[in-house]
Amino acid sequence: MKYTQIALSLLLLINCVVLTEAQAQMEPVTDVNKKESGYLLLDKGLQFRITDAINSMYNFDFENAERGFQVMRYTYPEHPLPYFLMGLSQWWKIVVAVDNRSHDALMLKYMDLTIEKAEKLIEENPENKEAAFFLAGAYGFQGRLHSERKNWTSSTFASKNALKYLELSRGEEELNPELLLGDALFNYFSVWIPENYPLLKPIMLLFPKGDQKLGLKQLEEVAESSFYARIEAQYFLFRLYATEEKKPFKALEITSYLHGKYPNNPYFHRHFARQLYAVGRGVEARDVSLEILKRIKEGWTGYEATSGRYAAFFVAQSYDRMGQPERAMPYYLQSISFGDELEAQESGYYLFSLLQVGKILFKKGNKKEAKRYLVTVKDNSKRRHPANKEAREFLKKNKL
Template sequence: MLARILSISLIIWLNLVNVNAFSQSLPLDSSYTVEEPSRYLLLDKGLQFRITKAINSMYDFNFPVAEHDFAVLAYQYPDHPLPDFLMALGYWWRIEVDVTNEKYDDIFIQYLDRAIEKAEEIYDEDETNKEAAFFLAAGYGFQSRLYSERKSWTKAAWSGKNALKYMELSRGEEEFNPELLLGDALFNYFSVWIPEHYPLLRPVLALFPKGSKELGLQQLEQVAANAFYTRVEAQYFLFRLYASEEKKPYEALRISEYLHSKFPNNPYFHRSYARHLYTVGRWPESLAQSLEILERIDAKQVGYEANSGRYASFYVAEYNRRIGDMVTAKRYYEKTVAYGEESESQESGYYLHALVQLGKIEMDAGNKKLAKKYFKEVKRYAKRKHPAHKEAREFIKKNKL
């Protein structure tokens, strides 16, 4: 656990960049030329407009369109790290939907390696090139992020160390500042959050500058409102922090609603929107979104899989339980369990709570044997301190199962 948190303490500072564009769209055309190119490709306004459609397609899980345009970009700029980095981002979002799925790991790392290699060649020729340092920091940061998910702590720490090195070297170009602010925002927030939750790490964090959660949130809002390349990444962190740590569910809903409206086919944003609707008590709307998610899973829409199904089935089950339709509630609790097992998420709260509710439903129906089976499954997968484990123990004791 200590190794993991040490790694995370680096990674949260190092997840520097995710490319996003949200303004006007112009088609990516191989015949298009920039009249006055910037020294740095990232600061080329013409290019920013040209890749907007491709990047929006990537976030909306239309990968064929995005990757076609990224391939054109690679043809135009064969020695620049940007095209490979964008291809890697597309695979990161495939991973993000269900981080337990490792099928995209190798190709994600391959594209990052290529982006890093090209950035290193530029940097070796000119160590004042801030753009090269920027891509090196971003590339190593994303590698560290994946390796931490895979519990490859040595690789995560090595990549994190490199990312930190190049992050510092990428500073100093004023036009990059809105993008680099994301790293500062995450550091400010988590440098306070980590010692609050993991006191053993206080001596380690004491070696770093003092942060501020309030400043970190302000900076994230700044990036989310003003940055070009890191906008979506900042919004992603904001709605997660508002939903869990800051206990501001309406703020989380505000951001996830915007992201879902902007990228309606992104399953991560879709299920987050359904979740935040459920959290604030807008249950009919959560029900509608959840049923749509389940329909998309049945239709085998790209990115919609068992992990999203576990969320959506649970919200549908809960809605029907609240209105007293226990037949439908039971069916969707069963789907929650099935999706949880398919995605190997038996320790998740939704899976465990679905088992508890199924046990109660069977108990009310006089099926004590089946009810006991469900509660035993809860005790099998839940940690003893988990509320579901306690509820299962007490129910078994009270009803002498």
């Protein structure tokens, strides 16, 4: 059971990335308390200044993004927004390669500062919905990171606080469209988790009852009409469409849009390639994947082994299906190499790359090497895995 994935699902509802990860477009003003709404989040005049920084973050130009966020920090030293944005920037550096822990400390530091600033606002005014909003978001991100690192006690503490402040942040009509993302994710995953992991049913009894269909509908609504949360909602939607909802063409539509808008975001880039492959557009998946491999070689920000493992496999599959095993072979080997770098020897990309290399070597008459690759498939997978089964059958049929 993938406990990290489960814990992340539990935390999705309190993940208030809705604040900025989805297009929070804002510009500094002289005194936030003099605005009619009183909330920096709702100041329409802020949209021009921060748009470039937010788009830069999504497009993995962190230097430009963080320069803009630091300007906000100078302008609003006592407001949680700039600290949240800086923490969010660190989070995106983590998302693309979750095993890289080099950004963890700074991300947690900025979220702690967000909490500190927001708590002061709550002390001044317990009815401050915006402050509760930031507290929910900061604790939510900390919970997600702690769950990735299997720090379950810290994750549970953070998620409990995030849920508390998510409730407090409700009731502000102007903020409701953004808060709908939290409701949507909760409605969906509070049903999905016990259905897929019965052992967690007792835990889910501690939460209100959700409505999965309503959750998906709400998520689609946020993705279509929300101001702050649009991109974040699309991020979750394409993942759900691609896996749980079995709607690969809808997932492709979203990943195509995200890659087009943020062409240098390696996460969106690789998932665009993945969805092209999933719907049978192999040649297009190959071309997109070759660009990913090129960027890895050139050292582009965020392009690393995870993206490479996907991309190399898709290129290899394209050539293999075109009856060009000689051209496919180096890319299968490259996918294997990336898998070894990530210590992901149990992944499907790794196992099926080994399997195909073994078959290609067998056809070339190199039975000894073919057997080595096929046995490696068996050694790195459980017996019920389809790659394991295929390797065993091939070895038996060809008496290797």
